Amino acid sequence: MKKRILAIDQGTTATKTYTLDSDGHFAFCRSVDHRQIYPQPGWVEHDPETLLSNVQKSIEAASDIDAIGIDNQGETVIAWDGANGLPIYNAIVWQDQRTTGFTEALKAQGAEHLTLARAGLPLDPYFSASKLRWILKNVPQAAKLHKKGQLKLGTSDSFFIYRLTGEYATDVTTASRTSLMNLATCDWDPELCEIFEIPLEILPKIRPTAAHFGVLTAPAREIPITASVVDQQAALLGHGCLRSGQIKASFGTGVFVLANVGEHVHGDHTRGIISTVAWQLTNQKPVYAVDAGAYNAGSAVNWARNLGLFTEFADINHYDRPSALSRGLVFVPALSGLACPYWDRSAAGLWLGMSLETTREDLCQAVLEGIALRTAQLLDAIFHLTGKQGRLSVDGGLINNTYLCQFLADVTQCKIVVPVSPDITAYGTGRLALIGSGMVKNLSDLTPAQKPQKIITPRNDLTYLKARFDDAVTRSRNWR
Template structure:
């Protein structure tokens, strides 16, 4: 029998059926709308997301019998809905959305970040679900009314899907760890954190294991057991085959997400890294990880293409001559601010070092190099806490660019294993779902090893100077706006 993995991501939903030997077939794929109603706001239609998830089940069931299914979710994206009717009260607020920047800045100025770091391990940032859920209570009148009536449900998208599909209002521990409302030590909702953000604890879903009996979904005349629910990046970590402390993967999608396992004890908080839960299996302690992200990666490359700097990605698979950094040209990819290890939303992207002889291909090359330099900052922060075991496993859209991969290996000074499997999040989800059903899926070996060649230290120092410059500019602009 087959296993269905649903990868519900930021831009699309994919349903992939896996056989026990690891063979896979995409049975459903649909993009969904991205809404930007105000600057900094990013929203999705929850009913459209749910319809696409249902479409995955229906398409897979039409193909044949399913032993089990798993769903990978976006992580921090969240919403509110009516417990009685299941109706969403407002759009999904996507993880990229920063409408609560002023709220989190105010809480930080009041010293509240000490509490969030201590309990959840997470800094005060609009990225996480807590301030978004608090915003819903403050700005959506129906949410407040339903809270008073005891009918409000709040949660990440996985809890919405599971409630509507299985009738069980629950989330898994890996997703709950991304909200900034869960105490990382005992994996329970924390009353003080909920109070800090104005989130009623009673409106939150039950926190459970990542795999096991999570309910059932009727589809195509079948009743499909749901046996795994997990954050997409944690699913990718599992799909990469990371099982030991120090195993590190980086997925280059809309952003870059680096995750490394640390073991069954909570990792330390600090150095700009995010301690998180990778997964929890029935009867076992939670497996913890360290997470570090770069907000804009493929998003930065697509943005550069939209400016007309290049036409097709095949055109920028190779470059002649020395790196842009060798000529003093840098791009800091802070198009949505800086994430790990700086957590600076005021920073703004910029090219530095432009001259009259700078060509648009030089500018594109600097974008790719800037992404590599930012990734190296994240990996360096991880290495300072958890020794990284070679090679570093990478996947995602940018990993298909030979020039970028070569420059990244040189920048990291580490061997890279470039996955030849484009579906590692789905594979990890399917593997967890199979385990949840008491079965196994084979993980086929594969990938290309890229060894580093070394890189002048001056390149890294030049990028650090550029990054500090955009941070200083962003801070000055933010200060000026506040005075106005």
């Protein structure tokens, strides 16, 4: 008998839901945006109750569902009262930079060698631990609840699971983004918790990615949650990157490149890439990945649009002229600083090479090229470890931009594989939930992954542009 999964993609800007049947049929259900909250420069928050309401409404709108899978933003954190489930502060989003001073101080003390060795992560406000500490130190109710033994403190997935099922749990991929989990043991590390001053006992239990996370507590809706996963890892599986070396890039708010590296942690951090868990099935070893990300991709395009540089996305889809960088104009999309391989929050976005002849079209072309060239930097860092890969699977809204994809192919000399479904993240989440529910035994038993919609091959060799872009990135650093 055919079974149906509800796959919920709870992302940075919206909550999207899809159904995935055990025969492989994948269908869109709904999408609901939520508000971004900016209390101070560099601070980014969400309303936890709004996020939860959007998840709950998505479940209520679905019918004939046998199990649920939820993917999450990764490093975003929430604190709440365990007695009533109510949040005590807004969700602090992965983009938030309020803890920069603290992480820089830890670096100065030499603590980064331990976070890299144990958690696979550098010291950066991007990751969850410093945000969790900030809540403990700055939200008075947190200390009061901790004394009573009622404080719940975790990533956003643990909040959703707690409110939906009453269980206090997270999954191993999300825990691997906190800087508190030991990659070798897949459990909370006491020394890492001590560095960040996080009481280990208040953290949720870590479970495999495809596992039982409880049953919905609402009457007449006794549906199990059978997968919880970070959105980027869900996309890796959704693309069918099941073998070591296979790689994908997701273009959303930022751009995030992940490569499957198999069952062993990759410990070489000399190129600024990070180690993480790709997924884990119940009673199996975890599969690991290496990860390289940039904070600004879609956010840079939206920023350019808000500046009035273009009106419709179709306006920036084609350029019948040489590349902007070959004509001396470059854009560095460091609007929120630089992540891999620099990990430099002092960097700032910039255009270089403008003249009186520079047009809005030129500036937009440079923005797209800057995103592609930052992606090329991420790929080069990963290829140093995995070896050059000839194919790159891509997803996200920006892959609809013809110019970006072709320029990316030309500057990386990779074939760019575009999937049929634009929401490969939810597809991967649904496939994990099929396994977690027991409807499918293993990854090899899943229906074949979706065939590509198209494959974009290199037309020109533009790799020579990378050196000049690297120079521009250097100029963007130490500005703030």
